[in-house]
Amino acid sequence: MxxxxxxxxxxxxxxxxNWWPAETRYEVVIGAVLTQNTSWKNVEKAIENLKKENLIDERKILEIDTEKLKKLIKPAGFYNIKAERLKNITHHIVKNYGSTENLAKLPIKLEDLRKELLNVKGIGKETADSILLYALDRPIFxxxxxxxxxxxxxxxIEGGEEYDExxxxxxxxxxxxxxxxxxxxxxxxxxxxxxxxxxxxxxxxxxxxxxxxxxxxxxx
DNA sequence: ATCCTGCTGC
DNA sequence: GCAGCTGGAT
CATH class of the missing domain: 1.10.1670.10 (Helix-hairpin-Helix base-excision DNA repair enzymes (C-terminal))
Incomplete structure (x- = not known):
């Protein structure tokens, strides 16, 4: 090979x-969700909107009204479901680990952490692996x-293989x-x-x- | 298989 | 105009 x-x-x-283009680990998480089936250019605008309001912060994303969040991330498309997904993954991180930064420091087994992320509604394999690799510095392709x-x-490859294969x-x-x-x-x-x-x-x-x-x- | 969505580039 | 976008859920 x-x-x-x-x-x-x-x-x-x-x-x-030099990927991923982000200033903090949590910004990577946000970008990973927002870029689902969406070009990065549009994600940048959404993230800019969030940055203007100083919202690249787990607690603030949890606090903000969902309707307001939808408006801010609108340029990234699929804003209704993405707002929910952002809330979901953020809630999971805060509830269990306090912050993305803190999660990154914990010695959790990679496979266990991956399964955990996949259990969050709106986080599929590609998004989970992007978070693991780029936000949490875990070796997964x-x-x-x-x-x-x-x-x-x-x-x-043939083309029909499954993701994990x-x-x-x-x-x-x-x-x-x-x-x-x-x-x-x-x-x-x-x-x-x-x-x-x-x-x-x-x-x-x-x-x-x-x-x-x-x-x-x-x-x- | 279809829905979810805005935006860019052609 | 409209294909395509660093997908995921139903």
Whole structure:
């Protein structure tokens, strides 16, 4: 498996992404929920709205009226359910750990913490893993729609595999390294957005074209 | 399989 | 105009 090689190709093409773009752990949690099926650009606006009101704070999100929260996060779309989801995950964190910062310090087993997050309504596998990796610094590989698309086009996976199966493929073929996990997923997103697009992929310029049979590039 | 939503880029 | 977006629940 050449997953590490692909990582280095992406890294030398795009450079370090230094994900996740956030000032605090809790801001990562908020971003992870808000970006569900939503482009980051729109999430930025929602987070800006929250920052203006100094709301990137677990207690304040719990205190704020849900209708007001909906208005503030509106730019991120799906604001009705996302407001509830933000309340849900925040309530879980505060009730059990006091704060995201505090949760990050606790020596809870990764699998246990993951199951716990998945029990929060509105937190699925991808959101849970994003929180674990980027907010809590836990070594877990995040799989998203870009990951599935890119690596099925590359032929590394078939495409129909389940989330955790794909996650295991990455975890078993990469060094268990936080930095690599964080950067790799960020690089995958970058490639998916600008090159390995759903339609009209830019295969000619793709840094992985040498490894990929998906496109119909001439003389390949 | 469908619903939930605003916004950007083409 | 409308496809697509760092999904999840029903």
């Amino acid at each position: 050449e997953l590490l090689k692909i990582y280095h190709l992406l890294l030398s093409h795009f450079g370090y992404q 995040v799989v998203d729609a870009y990951t599935k698309r890119i690596f099925s086009r590359l032929g590394v 794909i996650r295991h493929i990455f975890e078993e073929n990469l060094p268990k390294d936080l930095k690599i996990y964080k950067e790799y997923h960020a690089l995958i997103v970058e490639l998916g957005k600008h090159y390995c697009k759903k339609r009209n992929p830019a295969c000619e310029k793709c840094p992985l074209s040498d490894l990929c049979d998906y496109s119909c590039l001439p003389y390949k």
